[in-house]
Every structure is written in structure tokens, then in C-alpha cells.
Amino acid sequence: MSLVSEVSRMIAQISEELVWGQIVARAWCDEDLMERLLSDPSAVLAEHDLDVPPGMQVEVVLGTEVKVDDTDTVRRFILPANPPHELIEEDLAGGAVAYCAACGRCGACGCRCRC
Numbered sequence: 001m002s003l004v005s006e007v008s009r010m011i012a013q014i015s016e017e018l019v020w021g022q023i024v025a026r027a028w029c030d031e032d033l034m035e036r037l038l039s040d041p042s043a044v045l046a047e048h049d050l051d052v053p054p055g056m057q058v059e060v061v062l063g064t065e066v067k068v069d070d071t072d073t074v075r076r077f078i079l080p081a082n083p084p085h086e087l088i089e090e091d092l093a094g095g096a097v098a099y100c101a102a103c104g105r106c107g108a109c110g111c112r113c114r115c
Contacts, residue, residue: 021066023048
């Protein structure tokens, strides 16, 4: 694999995890979204432009940190049951989330997510 394709893959993965983090933060604040995310994850992901390759299964599973895990046949979106602290609407304004998908908490990774 060339360096350019490896960097492109890494950028796509980081972007996907950031979008997943935003979905998780919104679901923590919106019970209807949480129910839909758990019952029909593919539809919710598609609404947020997170497409899953054809033939891959989608699973949303409870875990301890916000992340995306892939195998050859399954893409698992890890969903912590509870946020690390109380979220308010201002935490979600402008696309910023109060819970960083890169590090699992604000400011620890230097991602500048404006949390």
C-alpha cells in the first residue's frame, strides 16, 4: 500500500470516528434517536452520511469508549451507555461534541475538537 493511500485511509477513519462521536453525543440527548440507533443503525448512519460497504453487517454495541471497529464482515460502532458528564444543547452546537471520539474525553488528545 502506498503512503498516499495509507494516509487517505487514516483520514477517512478519523473522519468516520468523529461523525460517530457526534451521533453518539446527540443520541445521549435524544431518546428517540437512541432508540432508532439501536433498532436500525444502518438507517441512522446513512442519515449522517456514514455508508457501510455492501456486504458488511452493522452492529451498535455497548462499550466503554466511542469508537468504530471493523472485521472483514462486520463494522461495529461502540456506544458507551452514558456520557462522561452531563451534556447540554450548547455542547452540540456547531458540530462540536462534548465527548471527543478520538480520545474519549475533551482535550486529552490535542484534536482541537472545540469541546
